[in-house]
Amino acid sequence: MGVEGIGASVVRKEDKRFITGKGRYVDDIKLIGMTYAHFIRSPHAHAKVKGIDSSAAMKMPGVVAVLTGQQIVDDKIGNLICGWAITSKDGSPMKMGAWPAMAPETVRFVGQAVAVVIAETKNQARDAAEAVVVNYEELPAVADVRAALKPGAPQLHPEAPGNIIYDWHIGDDAAVKAAFAKAANVVSLDVTNNRLVPNAMEPRAAIADYDAAEEHFTLWTTSQNPHVARLVLSAFYNVAPEHKLRVIAPDVGGGFGSKIYIYPEEMVALWASKKVGRPVKWTGDRSEAFLTDAHGRDHVTHAEMAFDKDNKILGLRVKTHANFGAYMSLFSSSVPTYLYATLLSGQYVIPAIYAEVMAVYTNTTPVDAYRGAGRPEASYLLERMMETAARQLKVDPAELRKKNFITSFPYQTPVIMTYDAGDFHASIDAAMKAIDYAGFPARKAKAKAEGKLRGIGVSCYIEACGIAPSKAVGSLGAGVGLWESAEIRVNPVGTIEVLTGSHSHGQSHETTFAQLIAERLGVPISQVSIVHGDTDKVQFGMGTYGSRSIAVGGAAIVKAMEKVEAKAKKIAAHALEASENDIVIENGEFKVTGTDKSIALPMVALAAYTAHNLPEGMEPGLKETAFYDPTNFTFPAGAYICEVEVDAATGKTSFVNFVAADDFGRLINPMVVEGQVHGGLAQGIGQALLEHAVYNENGQPVTASFMDYTMPRADDLPSFKIQHTMTLCPSNPLGVKGCGEAGAIGASAAVINAITDAIGNNKLEMPASPDRVWRAIHG
Amino acid sequence: MSTVKLTVNGKAVSVDVEDRTLLVQLLRENLNLTGTHVGCDTSQCGACVVHIDGRAVKSCTVLATQAAGSNVTTIEGIAKGEELHPMQAAFRDNHGLQCGFCTPGMIMSSIDIVNRHGGKVDEATVRQELDGNICRCTGYHNIVKAVLDAASRMKVAQAAE
Numbered sequence: 001m002g003v004e005g006i007g008a009s010v011v012r013k014e015d016k017r018f019i020t021g022k023g024r025y026v027d028d029i030k031l032i033g034m035t036y037a038h039f040i041r042s043p044h045a046h047a048k049v050k051g052i053d054s055s056a057a058m059k060m061p062g063v064v065a066v067l068t069g070q071q072i073v074d075d076k077i078g079n080l081i082c083g084w085a086i087t088s089k090d091g092s093p094m095k096m097g098a099w100p101a102m103a104p105e106t107v108r109f110v111g112q113a114v115a116v117v118i119a120e121t122k123n124q125a126r127d128a129a130e131a132v133v134v135n136y137e138e139l140p141a142v143a144d145v146r147a148a149l150k151p152g153a154p155q156l157h158p159e160a161p162g163n164i165i166y167d168w169h170i171g172d173d174a175a176v177k178a179a180f181a182k183a184a185n186v187v188s189l190d191v192t193n194n195r196l197v198p199n200a201m202e203p204r205a206a207i208a209d210y211d212a213a214e215e216h217f218t219l220w221t222t223s224q225n226p227h228v229a230r231l232v233l234s235a236f237y238n239v240a241p242e243h244k245l246r247v248i249a250p251d252v253g254g255g256f257g258s259k260i261y262i263y264p265e266e267m268v269a270l271w272a273s274k275k276v277g278r279p280v281k282w283t284g285d286r287s288e289a290f291l292t293d294a295h296g297r298d299h300v301t302h303a304e305m306a307f308d309k310d311n312k313i314l315g316l317r318v319k320t321h322a323n324f325g326a327y328m329s330l331f332s333s334s335v336p337t338y339l340y341a342t343l344l345s346g347q348y349v350i351p352a353i354y355a356e357v358m359a360v361y362t363n364t365t366p367v368d369a370y371r372g373a374g375r376p377e378a379s380y381l382l383e384r385m386m387e388t389a390a391r392q393l394k395v396d397p398a399e400l401r402k403k404n405f406i407t408s409f410p411y412q413t414p415v416i417m418t419y420d421a422g423d424f425h426a427s428i429d430a431a432m433k434a435i436d437y438a439g440f441p442a443r444k445a446k447a448k449a450e451g452k453l454r455g456i457g458v459s460c461y462i463e464a465c466g467i468a469p470s471k472a473v474g475s476l477g478a479g480v481g482l483w484e485s486a487e488i489r490v491n492p493v494g495t496i497e498v499l500t501g502s503h504s505h506g507q508s509h510e511t512t513f514a515q516l517i518a519e520r521l522g523v524p525i526s527q528v529s530i531v532h533g534d535t536d537k538v539q540f541g542m543g544t545y546g547s548r549s550i551a552v553g554g555a556a557i558v559k560a561m562e563k564v565e566a567k568a569k570k571i572a573a574h575a576l577e578a579s580e581n582d583i584v585i586e587n588g589e590f591k592v593t594g595t596d597k598s599i600a601l602p603m604v605a606l607a608a609y610t611a612h613n614l615p616e617g618m619e620p621g622l623k624e625t626a627f628y629d630p631t632n633f634t635f636p637a638g639a640y641i642c643e644v645e646v647d648a649a650t651g652k653t654s655f656v657n658f659v660a661a662d663d664f665g666r667l668i669n670p671m672v673v674e675g676q677v678h679g680g681l682a683q684g685i686g687q688a689l690l691e692h693a694v695y696n697e698n699g700q701p702v703t704a705s706f707m708d709y710t711m712p713r714a715d716d717l718p719s720f721k722i723q724h725t726m727t728l729c730p731s732n733p734l735g736v737k738g739c740g741e742a743g744a745i746g747a748s749a750a751v752i753n754a755i756t757d758a759i760g761n762n763k764l765e766m767p768a769s770p771d772r773v774w775r776a777i778h779g
Numbered sequence: 780m781s782t783v784k785l786t787v788n789g790k791a792v793s794v795d796v797e798d799r800t801l802l803v804q805l806l807r808e809n810l811n812l813t814g815t816h817v818g819c820d821t822s823q824c825g826a827c828v829v830h831i832d833g834r835a836v837k838s839c840t841v842l843a844t845q846a847a848g849s850n851v852t853t854i855e856g857i858a859k860g861e862e863l864h865p866m867q868a869a870f871r872d873n874h875g876l877q878c879g880f881c882t883p884g885m886i887m888s889s890i891d892i893v894n895r896h897g898g899k900v901d902e903a904t905v906r907q908e909l910d911g912n913i914c915r916c917t918g919y920h921n922i923v924k925a926v927l928d929a930a931s932r933m934k935v936a937q938a939a940e
Contacts, residue, residue: 018879286824506916678921
């Protein structure tokens with residue numbers, strides 16, 4: 001490793017602009033002649049739109065247009081779609097209800113747009129929106145997933161009778177029945193995985209600019225995947241043909257999944273820009289984010305696990321109801337199926353698994369992937385189950401896990417996945433040592449003597465990341481391939497541009513991707529620029545989600561670099577009059593082994609572009625492209641242990657210690673990796689203790705601001721102890737696994753296991769607010 | 780409409796604004812100082828924190844006219860040319876930021892915290908006093924580290940002056 005190569009914790013290249021206020025987010029951009037959009041949104045969870053009167057609004061100062069849902073339908077802008085097809089048990093396709101970008105007839109959740117005002121200023125648009133009169137006829141609404149399935153429940157979509165989108169299953173029902181028939185012990189558990197709001201700190205925003213002369217659109221948007229946005233807007237939503245649409249995602253202030261999707265606001269901005277003949281800007285406020293950003297989680301699950309007399313797991317049976325909200329968001333269908341049930345084997349040998357998942361419409365904001373996406377729900381269920389089992393079987397929870405760990409790889413689970421590498425004992429041992437697990441009983445006794453309730457909780461997670469190969473996800477219903485592309489341009493002076501289809505919105509690509517170049521080509525990272533987030537610059541790419549950027553995007557860079565190296569070696573060999581096979585690259589020099597002859601990379605690059613003396617038949621230039629499709633998912637895994645103290649008088653939980661031991665394979669920049677873990681842990685702990693998107697029975701959101709929805713703040717969280725163990729991933733050339741989601745996947749079960757241990761009552765749902773904990777203690 | 784005269788980052792400015800204009804709107808929209816961000820609409824997130832006469836204030840909670848005559852410092856105004864403020868340097872060196880959106884507000888609040896405590900801050904104090912600034916990326920771990928690091932750097936810098 002060089003000082004800036006793989007494994008070096010170099011400080012980030014991108015930081016300077018952010019710490020000096022020079023970041024360039026969508027809302028920071030102004031165009032000449034720009035107008036501002038303000039959406040008129042339904043205050044009702046379910047209603048017919050009987051009429052929209054915009055006559056008064058049109059007379060208000062600065063108003064350019066008031067556009068409605070009917071107009072967008074009349075202009076044949078396509079409905080929003082879900083791009084992952086799931087087939088029910090009975091062989092029938094999933095039932096997708098129509099979702100127009102603005103509702104012409106029926107609104108199905110609070111916040112759904114029915115019209116938009118375009119005006120000269122933001123304030124004028126907002127003022128005029130107040131003057132638009134929408135006549136609604138309220139309909140009965142339903143917000144709870146189980147209530148939506150009851151006979152007589154309000155029906156959302158004619159396409160989905162009974163509000164059922166699909167009733168899917170995976171695994172072997174008969175094998176599970178046989179396993180339970182011979183069980184010595186059966187443990188059962190009911191869990192709710194609470195609905196969350198992603199709340200990236202930058203609210204979503206879009207600027208659309210239509211050039212009538214060229215019939216060309218430019219869209220600046222807060223996207224994790226600008227190319228996917230362009231593809232969907234072109235191929236499915238009929239907004240603009242692909243070659244006439246440029247999508248730019250500049251600096252983006254966090255995503256966590258919520259900025260994967262193409263939302264109605266971007267579609268409307270593009271369409272409206274053409275209609276009014278001027279650029280249109282929309283910047284969401286936080287209230288709109290709560291109402292319209294895709295939410296996360298919201299599962300209700302019953303599960304049973306069978307054990308033999310030696311406490312070995314025999315089988316697992318799971319039944320989950322997933323609340324999808326009012327419409328099927330872009331990747332919603334994959335979350336409670338292939339991103340959830342395929343991880344139900346966890347870190348354990350479970351010979352038989354059978355899971356059923358029912359996806360259900362309710363009058364709430366649509367739900368889709370949020371940091372972890374399905375895997376946190378699987379991990380939470382399994383790790384609460386293991387803890388519950390240990391308590392019921394009266395064995396140490398860590399020992400019960402160890403007894404059932406998978407220890408040889410590759411390991412084929414009964415639910416599709418083939419784990420390629422791992423060492424689960426190593427991570428739990430590292431975590432137990434770091435938290436002094438052996439010393440816990442003494443600490444608990446001491447705390448008890450002081451009148452405090454102390455508990456410890458373990459969580460051993462595994463996740464499937466990279467979300468590829470394309471062929472595999474295609475066979476499971478994905479509508480797109482999930483490879484990644486990279487282009488490396490070595491300039492004539494030897495500086496390097498790397499164009500990547502993955503997108504950084506906090507993940508540090510501009511530094512870690514440059515480190516990959518530094519490692520191989522010996523070029524300082526200051527000489528490397530990472531270009532991303534612009535469909536006019538980067539040829540194609542699939543973006544950033546599923547902890548895929550380094551495992552898929554980084555691997556694509558390695559593949560392109562191999563091609564660059566191969567050509568550069570040929571040029572160097574020609575210049576040095578040596579054999580290509582004798583050329584080695586050391587610290588940016590191309591050397592002839594066993595001699596003192598060498599040529600520096602800039603001279604090789606210059607030779608490639610002057611083309612005065614290249615090997616016979618070689619094309620000029622030094623630029624290569626690679627598309628990389630992995631051979632398997634990657635499987636980051638680890639063990640989290642937390643120790644808490646609960647105040648019995650108030651129900652408040654305080655952290656004594658939180659240890660994370662993760663196996664992410666090879667680390668490119670450990671500082672960055674630890675930062676990703678910290679952030680993930682905060683979101684997992686947030687889910688466990690604080691966060692909850694609550695609807696009342698009429699579908700009104702009651703936690704739709706930071707005043708009501710409890711975000712984790714600095715004094716809610718401890719400092720974390722981070723440990724690393726390492727097994728290399730054999731499925732990509734870097735041996736990396738991805739680290740973006742782990743914390744959010746593993747943390748919540750550790751917290752609830754610790755609190756329930758402290759209070760001696762296993763019945764506790766997330767978020768474990770002081771109120772709920774107090775009730776669990778005092779009955 | 781009102782004419783608001785104030786000093787921003789050491790420069791006297793005079794801006795005509797609607798009376799309902801917030802200070803953050805004046806900074807972002809009239810002066811193009813887009814380093815100050817808006818992350819919520821309920822004065823909770825702290826992405827908009829600036830200094831008014833040396834004190835950290837949420838600029839979304841102040842009318843532009845209320846700031847008339849005052850001395851406003853934004854994230855763009857704390858470095859001395861190419862030399863970063865010690866708090867900026869500490870955020871970079873401790874990886875105290877990821878997406879960067881909350882960062883300007885975090886830095887402006889943190890400078891105020893350190894100043895108010897005369898540089899004597901511990902982890903508990905920093906965590907408690909950063910309560911008005913929300914970060915979704917870092918889990919605060921490295922932000923707290925950065926503030927503690929900056930506190931000692933700022934002490935050294937003050938001693939040197």
